[in-house]
Amino acid sequence: MKARLKFSKAGSMRFIGHLDVMRYFQKAFRRAGIAVSYSQGFSPHQLMSFASPLGIGLSSDAEYLDVVLEDEKQAEDFLLRINQVMNEEIAVKDFTILEEEAKSSMAVLAACDYLIAVKKGRESFLTGQEKRETALRRFAARDSVEIVKKTKRSEKLVDIRENIYLLTDRREALEEFTRISYGALSLDLAEYTPVLYCQLTAGSVVNIKPELVLEALCFQEGEEYNGFSYQIHRLEMYGDRTAKKGEVHTLFGEAPCFLVPLSEFGRREEVQK
């Protein structure tokens, strides 16, 4: 039975890499006594996949993990059982059951929401309301946002303007735009000052890192960009209900794009006992 977990990752868990989070969940399922299906062969591994790896140092309230459970019984009291064996800084927030033919979260991923905050004790021009608003106004008026994309072989200029669906300094503006309420965040607001909210294209074909947008904004204002000053926090991930495999439809492009949070692809009702 396919299922999807949504979890948060905060605090010191920001320093645990993607592969280690995978190992963490493998062991957590065993501790919770949740039977996950294994691949065949002599070195079997649990069938699970992540929507999108979160870089070291970033935090999140919306990481997604798809997993194949042995049977329907495993879904009973799932959230209770799994959260009993979690550490303080990773919490499973949602659990949905997917249709057998459902595509993986990695395959449908199309966009992500992020919060960008300034760490306490660090300086950034973005903490000043006036400077921030001016910067955002200028940014919104731009026809193109060119960034240097580095690959192993070359560097090239890419315009990411159409991949930035929204960039604002107000949480309500993003919530209105996405029609989602993010609720209480796992980010400790005593340690960080939120300055920006954004929605960006994500997925295996085009994936825009929020750092790039931030860097472009700093560059536009002639400000130095220091990555250590900011905390980037993922707020939500979306799949595109309309795009076929390998296609990227941007939100304001010609092809239709219908973004739905990854947690809304399955059903949440209680499994019959």
Next chain:
Amino acid sequence: MRKLALSDEILLSIEKPARYIGGEINMVKKEPSEVEIRFCMCFPDVYEIGMSHLGIQILYDMFNCRRDTYCERVYSPWVDLDGILRKQNIPLFALESQQPVKDFDFLGITLQYEMCYTNVLQVLDLSQIPLKAADRTKEHPFVIGGGPCAYNPEPLADFFDIFYIGEGETVYNELLDIYKEWKKEDGSRNDFLKRAAQIEGMYVPQFYHVSYHEDGTIQDFSPTVKEAPKKVLKQVERDMSETYYPEKPLVPYIKVTQDRVVLEIQRGCIRGCRFCQAGMLYRPIRPRSLEFLKQRAESMLKATGHDEISLSSLSSSDYRELPELVYWLIENFQEKGVNISLPSLRIDAFALDVMSKIQDIRKSSLTFAPEAGSQRMRNVINKGLTEEVILKGAKDAFLGGWNRVKLYFMLGLPGETKEDIAQIAVLSDKIAREYYEVPKEQRNGRVNIVTSTSIFVPKPFTPFQWAPMVSKEEAQERRFFLLDQIKAQLNAKSIKYNCHDADVSELEGVFARGDRRLCDVILQAYQSGCIYDAWSEHFQYGKWVQAFSDHQLTMDFYIKRERGEEEIFPWDFIDIGVSKEFLLKEYHQAKKEQVTPNCRAGCAGCGAAKFGCGVCMEAREGGMEA
């Protein structure tokens, strides 16, 4: 939210930040201000190595059972963070509370191998604790050493307040209790050490004086205060099934060397191999009960979520209920995807049956440790493995579908001849020939044999403690000779030869049987930049050579001589139960190529029976009693 000692900026600019954040699953959380004793346990190597060590997990669990004590952990920072801590003057911190180690009451350092000695100084230095015990004040923690290298603690004598000789499960509680009393009385540092010295097994090096003959050997080694005993008795946990053993071991986030549940099925060994220090130190063999092991296996797998369990002991085949335990594990856990690993297993019908059930035959390999190539030399070292048994085991395995074999040997064993070395190549080839005896349709491709040699290092408390060690030039010659011999074999193409670094072995040999004059050499080497000596990419041989010559000492003195039978050794003040007379008798037996039966076949009267436990109390097949 846990507060971390290191800033995000530091954590994001070093390799594997997860080494320094703690917070692992099953980490013990206590409020530091609410306990009376803060104990920091240290393994002086990188996190991934240190976290794989069972002993610390046992002691961590034991200390934290005490409500008045909070035991935390620290490991050697890797070289990247080492540089940052020095530059920014950040004191080394414990993983649990992320607070400085220097504010603890105790810093316990486990000494598992000689090449970690400069890392001991690194940990003290980064913690901002004076390196020499004599320079510490009441503001500093008491630094305690333990583990196998504490059985010759002398090369580190200046750096430790106390060495704990023996198994940790026994007298730590006593030590902590007197510490609490002492703290209330507000006595001097020396007062506490004098009281500690009176606890069995505790060695306080500053209460002993050593004088030397002109030739550099020891003239006299004796206590300078009445509280310090002349002989320090090794501490032994007598009942292995009624003692501390963690039910909820720590589960690291990053992949560590030993990423599995470790179940110590017994402690000690009956075999009496004459090169093996562990075999003598941990006498007598003490098995844990089957019920205890089943219960712990179950609870540890449940509490960790590990997908592998490894049975640990010096010689698993000597655990009498091994088949019952292993089949029970297979039956109960294999379906749940738990792998079972069985190192140090003698290859026989049982082993092959188990291995065929738990491993992929095509991928796994057979391991034999004949240690020496010729039967003559195996008699010298008292390794009771015969060629016949090896070839039979290999043949049965080949018939069962295996085609990979790993062989472990030592070079430089006492009295080794060219013929003994050549026999390593011959034995490797015979195993390959055995493979081609198997009908072609039953074979699984070509046979693949990996022959490895390490350099024999004589260790204290073994029959070879009197023996010279080969120099690194000799070791090199012997390796080339062996390589030529292997190349000359019929199946040379199927045999791969691996060998161990001779520079490191030489220094290991020096420290193993060194005295306290080496403290200054180690200090200088550390101050000139040596750390992580066990890691070949960081080992700086030249700096060590310089440190020896600056202190008018030679490595040769410690490794090249055959020691006299009357010589006082730096470790003679320790009583491990096994007597020096017995070891000397064994050394003579070795020279005569005579074997000594194992503990279960017949008691050889080694002296360990004084502990009144384990095999010494078992009814013997031979009917002999100690």
